[in-house]
Amino acid sequence: xxxxxxxxxxxxxxxxxxxxxxxxxxxxxxxxxxxxxxxxxxxxxxxxxxxxxxxxxxxxxxxxxxxxxxxxxxxxxxxxxxxxxxxxxxxxxxxxxxxxxxxxxxxxxxxxxxxxxxxxxxxxxxxxxxxxxxxxxxxxxxxxxxxxxxxxxxxxxxxxxxxxxxxxxxxxxxxxxxxxxxxxxxxxxxxxxxxxxxxx
Ligand SMILES: CC(C)(COP(=O)(O)OP(=O)(O)OC[C@H]1O[C@@H](n2cnc3c(N)ncnc32)[C@H](O)[C@@H]1OP(=O)(O)O)[C@@H](O)C(=O)NCCC(=O)NCCS
Numbered sequence: 001x002x003x004x005x006x007x008x009x010x011x012x013x014x015x016x017x018x019x020x021x022x023x024x025x026x027x028x029x030x031x032x033x034x035x036x037x038x039x040x041x042x043x044x045x046x047x048x049x050x051x052x053x054x055x056x057x058x059x060x061x062x063x064x065x066x067x068x069x070x071x072x073x074x075x076x077x078x079x080x081x082x083x084x085x086x087x088x089x090x091x092x093x094x095x096x097x098x099x100x101x102x103x104x105x106x107x108x109x110x111x112x113x114x115x116x117x118x119x120x121x122x123x124x125x126x127x128x129x130x131x132x133x134x135x136x137x138x139x140x141x142x143x144x145x146x147x148x149x150x151x152x153x154x155x156x157x158x159x160x161x162x163x164x165x166x167x168x169x170x171x172x173x174x175x176x177x178x179x180x181x182x183x184x185x186x187x188x189x190x191x192x193x194x195x196x197x198x199x200x
Contacts, residue, residue: 036105037049041137047105047115051101054092056092056103060091062114067135074173077165091119098124099119100120102149103115118147119131129154130164144176155200160199182197
């Protein structure tokens, strides 16, 4: 049996080369990507989940711009009104080996819209995680599902602990942190925020 490696990184095994029967070529194709994943909100609306990509820059900008002032304040901890071009570039250019941003989307092609983003990055011993869901889609299970998928991905990629910093009065995020089995503790430096931690 001869094995030829092609540029597409697929092994073509050619069997029976010395026999009279015709050559049989079998392509061993790489395992299919797990993305996108299809999901439904608690009230039955279908959406997809996939890793963010560089071409999502405008979609991500529109997602942030479309958040209510309250949601944006909660997500950005009051620090950012509009992310700069550099920050947006950084958010969509993800090194999938040491960080990840999963987006929940609806629509196809140029109509595709981001509903939610969950991301982590940093030191694999303890990565920071954050999530935001478009206001019209909140309270429908997306934040929980997206975060659970992100934690599963993080664990499979060597992350040992995940933490989030949230405003102490962010009840929805506190509930989500509880649902994600994170333990919440006061920040030693700032009374207005709390830390949520979980070992994966
Ligand atoms: C916090 C946030 C990510 C939660 O995502 P979500 O998709 O709305 O959450 P889920 O629908 O998965 O629900 C999680 C829990 O939050 C609560 N919740 C979420 N949205 C709610 C709403 N609109 N009204 C009442 N409760 C709500 C529910 O109690 C729910 O618990 P349940 O399982 O008992 O129903 C979302 O509200 C959000 O984007 N907030 C603004 C940004 C932010 O605060 N990010 C956190 C920074 S780390």
